[in-house]
Amino acid sequence: MDFCPKCEILLKPVKRDGKTYLTCKRCGFSKLLNAQSARYSTTRIIEKSKHRTIGVVEEKEELKEKAREEVKEVSQERVRELMDLLNQEQEHAEAEE
Numbered sequence: 376m377d378f379c380p381k382c383e384i385l386l387k388p389v390k391r392d393g394k395t396y397l398t399c400k401r402c403g404f405s406k407l408l409n410a411q412s413a414r415y416s417t418t419r420i421i422e423k424s425k426h427r428t429i430g431v432v433e434e435k436e437e438l439k440e441k442a443r444e445e446v447k448e449v450s451q452e453r454v455r456e457l458m459d460l461l462n463q464e465q466e467h468a469e470a471e472e
């Protein structure tokens with residue numbers, strides 16, 4: 376990011392004739408976009424990918440929540456299975472006596 380040498384305020388990128396100029400909105404000072412300003416757009420891309428990461432994290436949280444629900448369902452099934460198994464063993468033990 377660049378600042379106006381006169382007003383010391385942030386220069387805004389303005390597109391003109393297919394080129395991007397950094398322009399001071401107070402005094403009208405402008406200069407052609409250079410490598411330093413290219414960094415400005417890189418920062419914006421990073422900001423965008425950050426947002427995407429946040430989106431992914433949110434999706435992961437949703438998946439975690441779903442997985443937790445699935446685990447609950449599975450464990451309930453497991454409990455029922457174990458109960459059946461215990462009942463069967465009991466019946467078996469009774470039959471043996």
Ligand SMILES: [Zn+2]
Binds near residue numbers: 381399402403404
């Ligand atoms: Zn200025």
